[in-house]
Amino acid sequence: MKKNYYIYIEGFTLIEMLINMIIISTLTLSVIFVFYQIQVDMNLNEVKDNMVVYGNTILDDLELELSKSQRIIRTTQSSNNTSLDLYYPNNEPRTKYFISFEEGLFKNDTRLDTYNPFKELPNGKKILQYRISEFSIDEPTLTTGDVWSFEANEARYASYEIILEIDLYNTAEEIIETLKFKRRVFSPAKFIHNQGINNA
């Protein structure tokens, strides 16, 4: 009697399995690398967005107070610290600002907004994420802009130009970007005060 015998060989060979493992390992490593990069990028973007909000918040506050004040006194305590005393018309209480590159901005001895330059890692190590690197407040120079007249100079004398720069750092604590803020503020109170002095 004639019989047919079937031998079913199903499954992967050793070579197929090895190739499969290599391909899957490569794909897994690539995906892990891409997601790690995305995570690092997202963390940096989060810090950057926080600092953009921080810079704009403190400049908005300074702009509001400067527009109301008729005179400011600047004291540069060191290369990293500056204090400002703002005086208002009618002997209203003055406002004190203190800007420290390490501590951020204080208004009347109260910290304005959140400023924590260091991030604590799970192993307890602290790494620098950002730091103020420049702060200045000056009257615009007479050569600024494209309008030249006595009245235009009066406007410049009654204005301020605030420069704020914040450095962003990567995990190796190297500067990767510097956020630059520039704000031009006109102070009607200072203009009226200046006119009073000129007329006296």
Next chain:
Amino acid sequence: MGKYNKIISGFSLIETLVGITMTAVICSTLLLGITQTKLYLESIRVKDQAFQELRNYTNELKSMVATGVTSFPPNQPGGKPVQLKTDKEGNTIIRGNIYKNITRAADSGQYSVYYNIFTYITWDKQKFFSNKDERLDTLSFNTYQIQFQMQ
């Protein structure tokens, strides 16, 4: 005597190619989505920078009007250039152009002189698949400023 038949089954070439194509399409979609999101985030930052530049310029013009300036030079051809995005060396990547239009308000009186200040800024969009007709993005301010009368 019996006959032995060997049956070896597995994925065919077509099945493998379909699998590879599907994986490639999914990966491409994911990467394209990430790139689009980064570009969108960057465009928000550029817009914020444009807003800051336009605000500073408008504040400058308002201070001029307030202190008594009555004539302003015309817009320079192509507008006033400002940097909206720079590389690490400080070279301009995206440039904005600011324009102004200052007119004395029609119902401005003899003792309450005030001006209408209209400023706007334009800049190039950086976007994939953007329509050429919608290449420019813009922001504008329309404000009024009274002239201070100091006697």
